[in-house]
Amino acid sequence: MIDRLALYDTLYALASADGRAGTLFGDCASGAREAFSRSLVGEEQPIVWFELPLAGRPRFDLHVAMSREALRRGVSIPSGSCGGYDRLFRWYAEEEDGGGGLAFAYDVSEGRIDAPAIHVNVNNAPLSDMGRFFDIAAGEGSSGIYDGFLDRLPQGWRVWYAGVHPGRPGTPLRVDCFVDRTVRDAYAKDLGLLERDLRAVGFEAMGQALPTLVAPILESPFGLELQFDLLRDGGTGPTLGLSAAFPLRAASGVRQLFAEGGAVAELMGKVGQLGLADGRWRQVADASFSKLVMVEERPVVLFCAPTFVKLRMRDGIPLDAKAYLQAGMWQSG
Numbered sequence: 001m002i003d004r005l006a007l008y009d010t011l012y013a014l015a016s017a018d019g020r021a022g023t024l025f026g027d028c029a030s031g032a033r034e035a036f037s038r039s040l041v042g043e044e045q046p047i048v049w050f051e052l053p054l055a056g057r058p059r060f061d062l063h064v065a066m067s068r069e070a071l072r073r074g075v076s077i078p079s080g081s082c083g084g085y086d087r088l089f090r091w092y093a094e095e096e097d098g099g100g101g102l103a104f105a106y107d108v109s110e111g112r113i114d115a116p117a118i119h120v121n122v123n124n125a126p127l128s129d130m131g132r133f134f135d136i137a138a139g140e141g142s143s144g145i146y147d148g149f150l151d152r153l154p155q156g157w158r159v160w161y162a163g164v165h166p167g168r169p170g171t172p173l174r175v176d177c178f179v180d181r182t183v184r185d186a187y188a189k190d191l192g193l194l195e196r197d198l199r200a201v202g203f204e205a206m207g208q209a210l211p212t213l214v215a216p217i218l219e220s221p222f223g224l225e226l227q228f229d230l231l232r233d234g235g236t237g238p239t240l241g242l243s244a245a246f247p248l249r250a251a252s253g254v255r256q257l258f259a260e261g262g263a264v265a266e267l268m269g270k271v272g273q274l275g276l277a278d279g280r281w282r283q284v285a286d287a288s289f290s291k292l293v294m295v296e297e298r299p300v301v302l303f304c305a306p307t308f309v310k311l312r313m314r315d316g317i318p319l320d321a322k323a324y325l326q327a328g329m330w331q332s333g
Helices: 004-015 029-038 068-072 086-094 130-138 143-151 181-189 191-200 209-218 251-258 263-273 281-286
Strands: 047-053 061-066 102-107 112-121 157-164 173-179 223-230 236-245 289-295 298-314 317-331
Touching: 004 029, 004 047, 004 289, 004 298, 004 317, 029 061, 029 102, 029 112, 068 086, 086 102, 086 130, 102 157, 112 130, 130 143, 130 157, 143 173, 143 223, 173 181, 173 236, 181 191, 181 209, 181 223, 191 209, 209 223, 209 236, 209 263, 209 298, 209 317, 223 298, 251 263, 251 281, 251 298, 263 281, 263 298, 281 298, 281 317
Parallel strands: none
Antiparallel strands: 047 061, 047 317, 061 102, 102 112, 112 157, 157 173, 173 223, 223 236, 236 298, 289 298, 298 317
């Protein structure tokens, strides 16, 4: 059996090499390793995301995702692991249709790993019983909050993932939406259309930050994602996430995007002018890699690449910027 914790250690060591452990990842390694060890469900290596703030104290949070297919091949849940979500994993493994994976999100940088957020990927694979997900993960009756959001969903928006943050005040539900390209391009021509659609889903706290933050994304070639917190009273929280979604590329392709004149470099230059990012974003490209290695006499590829940059606003005021590095293992057969 593959030593999955050792593989995680290798992924982190490669991403944080050459001094990046201090300047990009901070001192969160031990907490993240413990979080990962609690997340081992089934028999296969999970995919992880390193969530890296682009200004302020170097640190990171950790996301750990298990594929639907891996869970369906058999769920093995160590006692006391998975934040008490064993019921959820067993239910999900028995779902006949839909769902693209379950993920834990740990606030490692804040020292909170006992109550991870739990997300389910529903992009192009809607669950047949999403209500059951919320009943287990967020408590009976929570599905009505999500259903109400879906009823207000504008044309051209697709839910990418949804979940719950039990460790945060009010235990908000989290919904992330991907905007179809034609709608995204329409927003670039008329920002009023985006403001209209945000109001339609209940988000009002735009202030002056919305045009300031969304403009660099709409001026880039990247996709647009929108992230919301849904409150227990049916309202929408004051924080909005605006993400530029990158195509997943090999390390050489990533470096082209981040090099001078590249699309990510141009985007991050504008984000830097807003005061939300210092120069550390350049190290995100350096943390990318793809390496062919032998694991138990089988060739596998270890990889790490940025998948998106998220800009956040709260109460109409710019808040922060974060990069997300996806890392894992590819194997054939």
